Amino acid sequence: MEAKEILKQHIAKTATLTDEQFDYFFSHFKPQSYKKGQVIITEGQKVDHEYFVVSGCLKAFFINDEVKMYILQFAMPTWWTSDYGALYNQTRATINVDCISDSEVLCLSNQDREKICSELHQAEHFFRWRTNKGYLASQKRLLSFMNNDTRARYEELLALYPQLYNLVPKHLIAAYLGVSRETLSRLYNSHK
Amino acid sequence: MEAKEILKQHIAKTATLTDEQFDYFFSHFKPQSYKKGQVIITEGQKVDHEYFVVSGCLKAFFINDEVKMYILQFAMPTWWTSDYGALYNQTRATINVDCISDSEVLCLSNQDREKICSELHQAEHFFRWRTNKGYLASQKRLLSFMNNDTRARYEELLALYPQLYNLVPKHLIAAYLGVSRETLSRLYNSHK
């Protein structure tokens, strides 16, 4: 299935657009291919776009002063990602986005999103729901962080994304869980 | 300043409504007063409304199996709160909301929100931005959780809400930071 159709079905779940409206909506997106390891957003740079993942897998991550990495999100197909703080507030990026595997994405500029949101009520509706879903996921993860220990969070993650275990190196999973790679290693080797 | 005016100025920051449109928008809200300690949302119950805080202070919190409390949000004036997961998905509440001090709120039902969002494009626009702000705040807190130690998070919290230190009991601040009240106590008594 091609990118346009994937996006169309994704949108259709929450918003009602005629074919013409969707074509117009879609005309604001720019398809793009990236290779494994390629960087899409770099800390300190301007951020102009958000990205809808068609295939592959991206990661959005933060690097702290001690050069430790924390992964905010693994962006799988039909997920959206960007440095939304920088994008919405027109400030420099504080987080990075790059490719875990070869990926195809659809890019949408901040300006175009606001334009289609004001032109198409249903587009605004879609983006409200998408953001809402992200908000709920973030809340849930925060709670999990406070409430569960590392092992429980590890099992939660694998239940949510079974593919991830084989797709991404373990130290990235550790960086998502917020533990050291050593602890993660001990954790799943003592599995029961 | 009365409730209506506070909401009006709050909305005006992100959406453009005529006076008539705002009057219509406002007509869906129901003012409500609560006493300190009163419960607004209880785990396991249905959730029909979200709440805009006019005065006072609410807290949204989760209780785990070991009866430990984790505070998701202190809701101060002009903040919104609810169990959004339960509200949007029409499921039973998993979190609780109650009053830290006497409070006045404006209630909006899930149904009415969706109604005015579909009737007024600008209302949809407002709620998209509000949710977006919440999403960004949640992301930021998640990062802070992974990156900073307790002391740094404590100082971050006090910088963000200086009033909180005197307004709420310390064990609630501990429950927000995700540490034991003992640790928090030692922390600020060894303050430098």
Add this chain to the structure above:
DNA sequence: CTGCGATTGTGATCTACATCACGTAACAGC
């Protein structure tokens, strides 16, 4: 004023996880 629950401080132990250190295996580029 009085008494009792809620709030807070502080010491003693225990534990999950970080950090450091080192070794092996897999893999990519030349």
Add this chain to the structure above:
DNA sequence: GCTGTTACGTGATGTAGATCACAATCGCAG
């Protein structure tokens, strides 16, 4: 096919914060 880089396992040790235990104080209801 080599060779360096990245991924991964595992031991030893250190530490932040949990947990338990108890004492002191505050604040409100009667």
